[in-house]
Amino acid sequence: MTSTDSAGLTLLPNEKTFEYKGGRVVYEILGEEGEFIALTPGGRFSKDIPGLRPLAEALAEGGYRVLLWDRPNCGKSDVQFYGKSESHMRAETLHALITGLDIGPCVIAGGSGGARDSMLTTMLYPEIVRKLVVWNIVGGVYGSFVLGGHYVVPSILAAKGLGVEGLLHVPEWKERIAENPDNEARFRALDVDEFLKLMRRWLNAFVPKPGQTIPGVEDEMFDNIVVPTLIIRGGENDWDHPKRTSLEVSCLIKGSTLIDPPWPEDAWERAGERFAASGGKKFCLFDTWVQAAPAILKFLDD
Template structure:
């Protein structure tokens, strides 16, 4: 079985795995737009933002990162974000659209910042929001995205890993992922998951998970930071302020959505009103501020 692509979707092979992407817009500078979590480019709320950026005169690259959406699962790297940064670098390079603007929220903010740190030559401007940090935010990510795989592989090997809801979703969207998961050596997979988990353990000198603060010195491009909500434990206001101090010359603005948007979305999900954290629905509200910043 093969993955079913929509009309505008394309596939490119990077580091031995297929990456699904699409480009919106016909002319203008490119913006590589990245969502958070292990959500795909089709997570509700992302495309409306992309479409507003296109209306503002840009072309937008949407992509399913490894382990997201229809792309192939991949397992390598110091952390999952390091793997995605390498993939984004190769994607931009192979498509010939760099240097370009990087923009992303939540995990996509971390991926975008790390890409800029590691491959500054492919980035012209950087826009990030909902930056994850702090003890709670980091521990939640590790426990949600990594610990279940560790427990499964230790208990019953890779067959058990393939039965985890997270990976079952990847298999449902891309059936080839089942064979890719089962082909992993259980011992090596466990080592990798422990390394990925370690990246989410808060450490002195790491404002964002798994990234040394000194790496921020590599970000020299104009940067817009939309700070986290006042009481958002997943994307703390404090983390945004610290990142703004670490990126010299960066611009920090208040969120254009309500300060409690993430908390209210979480309540909706807990009550069964939403299948996902639909806080992404508010991201389109950032379009005017992003376009204003990019136009300067």
């Protein structure tokens, strides 16, 4: 059974919307009782990306309630474009969601891009965070450049070439419109010049700079993270989430706990190979995340 809100967005029975800055954020809560964990995946993937829900369910079975949410520009949520970087926009939105639902202070947890979003939320809004858990932290020249090239450059090229009509043909934005038809009107309402100005700013966040261990975030911001923090380090040869970046972050977050990955050292590379072999049809990059549940629960329960 599904429901449609007044603006035409189709929701499942367990899904609700929260409005912030004129945009709707789709979310759901797993678990009946216990402390809340705000769980965030990577990339621009939705809360329904394969691999995320098994982890959420395992955490809920461990006695917690889990907030799953589609960040702006992800899944069924409305597209939005503002902020110093896309992660800054997500952090601001998560703060509004947690305070609006009155579920904080809570645990903030996330992997890959969700790790960056979670760390930045903790830096900017420490009052809503009780503990922090992060893994698959993106960093380094390769990892940062890949993200900028994948998530920002296509929109710049499309908007420069064909304006709003170009954006409507970017595969990622076509997916957002398919999941939430109201997004087409939101794109058509954009001022292309202002959009391009913002995209250049978002792209700049992914240009590696001295004093920025993670993209778009000054190292001095790590001083704001004073809550107990668990870091699951990157794999030995993972170019996207380097082991070195995890070690540097563990040094920057005073008193943090760093553990080896509970999945094989080459889990990310092998998942990428399977994804490529399927022609991009079988997503498996986050399938191993559920293996982190025991370590996360142990850290949270201590």
